[in-house]
Amino acid sequence: MKLWQKDNTEVAQRIERFTVGRDTEFDGLLARYDVQGSIAHVTMLGEVGLMTPEESATAVAALQTIAQEIEAGTFGIEPGVEDVHSQVELLLTQRIGDTGKKIHSGRSRNDQVAVDIKLFLRAQLLELRDEARTLFDLLLEQSERLKDKLLPGYTHLQVAMPSSFGLWFGAYAESLTDDLDLLATAYRLCNRNPLGSGAGYGSSFPLSRTRTTELLGFDGLHHNAVYAQMSRGKTERTVAMALAGIGATLARLSMDCCLYLSQNFGFISFPPELTTGSSIMPHKKNPDVFELIRAKGNRLQALPNELALLLTNLPSGYHRDLQLTKEILFPALDELKQCLQMAHLMLSNVEIRGGILEEEKYKYVFSVEAVNALVNQGIPFREAYRQVGNDIEAGTFGWDLSKGLHHTHEGSLGNLGTEDIRARMNEVLGAFGNRQT
Structure with missing residues (x-):
C-alpha cells in the first residue's frame, strides 16, 4: 500500500526497493511518534470541523490502541506497506472504516x-x-x-607541571x-x-497549527x-x-x-x-x-x-x-x-x-614551582628562570616535596x-x- 498510488499505476520492484532503502528499518523507531502526531492532528481536525467530534473521538481511541501495541512490541510494518505512516493509516482504516481515511486531511507525508x-x-x-x-x-x-x-x-607529551x-x-x-x-x-x-x-x-x-503545537x-x-x-x-x-x-x-x-x-x-x-x-x-x-x-x-x-x-x-x-x-x-x-x-x-x-x-623521572615537573618560589623572594622572573634552567642543565636541580604545592587561583590544584x-x-x-x- 502506498498513500500516493493511483489505481492504474504500478511501480517497478527494483525502483521500489531502491527508493525505500532502509526506511522501514528506521521507521519502527518513529512509530510511537507517528501515532502521537496523528492523535494531535485528528484531535485538531475534530475541533476545526474537518471531522465530526464523534469521528475524531473514534479515530483517537483507535490510535491509542495502536500506540499500546507499539509499546507492547506487537506492531510492525507489513510486507508491501511502504512506511510507518501508511501502516498506521492502514490499521486505522481496517478498524474504523472510512473514518480512518479522513486523518490525512490537511497533512502531507x-x-x-x-x-x-x-x-x-x-x-x-x-x-x-x-x-x-x-x-x-x-x-x-x-x-x-x-x-x-x-x-x-x-604539554607536547613532555612532562610539564604538576597536575592532579x-x-x-x-x-x-x-x-x-x-x-x-x-x-x-x-x-x-x-x-x-x-x-x-x-x-x-x-x-x-482551516487548520490550527497552534493547537497541535500545544497538544x-x-x-x-x-x-x-x-x-x-x-x-x-x-x-x-x-x-x-x-x-x-x-x-x-x-x-x-x-x-x-x-x-x-x-x-x-x-x-x-x-x-x-x-x-x-x-x-x-x-x-x-x-x-x-x-x-x-x-x-x-x-x-x-x-x-x-x-x-x-x-x-x-x-x-x-x-x-x-x-x-x-x-x-x-x-x-x-x-x-x-x-x-x-x-x-x-x-x-x-x-x-x-x-x-x-x-619518582625521580618526574622531578622536573616542579621546575616552574622553583621559579615561582624565587620570584616570591623578590628575584625578577627572567633571572629566576635562568637560575633554575642552569640548575637543570648542570644536573643539580631538586625540589623538596614536603614544601607542598600552593595553588589558590580559581580552577587550580588547590581550588578546583x-x-x-x-x-x-x-x-x-x-x-x-x-x-x-
Whole structure:
C-alpha cells in the first residue's frame, strides 16, 4: 500500500526497493511518534470541523490502541506497506472504516515525517542529557575524591607541571557542561512544530497549527510553511553537531586513559574483568573499551560533515535526499548512549596509583614551582628562570616535596571550582526545561 498510488499505476520492484532503502528499518523507531502526531492532528481536525467530534473521538481511541501495541512490541510494518505512516493509516482504516481515511486531511507525508523526527529526536536528546549528566556527576565526584592525588601534567607529551587527578577529572566534567550546552541548543530546535506545513506550502483547510503545537508539547511552531520543511535536515545536522561535541570529549578522555593505563605511564588500572588480554602475551591488560570509545567518538565527529554534504545545494522544498538523514543519524544516537554508559562503568572502577610525582623521572615537573618560589623572594622572573634552567642543565636541580604545592587561583590544584562547575551544569540543564524522559 502506498498513500500516493493511483489505481492504474504500478511501480517497478527494483525502483521500489531502491527508493525505500532502509526506511522501514528506521521507521519502527518513529512509530510511537507517528501515532502521537496523528492523535494531535485528528484531535485538531475534530475541533476545526474537518471531522465530526464523534469521528475524531473514534479515530483517537483507535490510535491509542495502536500506540499500546507499539509499546507492547506487537506492531510492525507489513510486507508491501511502504512506511510507518501508511501502516498506521492502514490499521486505522481496517478498524474504523472510512473514518480512518479522513486523518490525512490537511497533512502531507512531508510534515508527518518531519514532526515524527522532531518528536523522536527530542526524546533521544533527553536520554542523552540524562546519560551525560550521570557521567558528569561521577567525574565531579572523582574530582573531589582524588583532588590530592598528584600526577604530572604534559604539554607536547613532555612532562610539564604538576597536575592532579582532581584537576583531570574536573576538566572533563566541565567539558561535558559545554557539550550539553550545545545539546540544549539542538533540543530547542527539535522542540518546534512543523506539523500543518503540509508539503511545504501550507493548506487551504482551516487548520490550527497552534493547537497541535500545544497538544504535542512543543515550545512553539515553525511559523513559515516553507521554512518548516527546510528545518528538515537542518535539525538533524544541529543534533549531529551536539553528538560530535560529546563524542570529542569522550574520545579525548579515552585517549588519556589508554596512555595512563600503559606500562610507560602506569598511573591508573582497572579490575581484570574490565580489560582484555592477548592471545600470546600473558601480561597484557588491554584498554579495549577506551579504544572503542575513542574510535566511536571520533566517528561521531564525522556526522556533521556527512550531513552537510548530503544537504549541500538542496533548494527549498522536500527532496528524497533527506530520507538518508535517518540512516546517518539514528544509529549514532544509540552508539553515543552506549559510549557514555561504558565510560561511566570504567571510571566507576578506576584504580589510582599514589606517589607518582615522588619518582625521580618526574622531578622536573616542579621546575616552574622553583621559579615561582624565587620570584616570591623578590628575584625578577627572567633571572629566576635562568637560575633554575642552569640548575637543570648542570644536573643539580631538586625540589623538596614536603614544601607542598600552593595553588589558590580559581580552577587550580588547590581550588578546583567544583561547585561553580556544578552550578554551570545546572544552568545548562535548565535550558531543557522540566521535561523528563
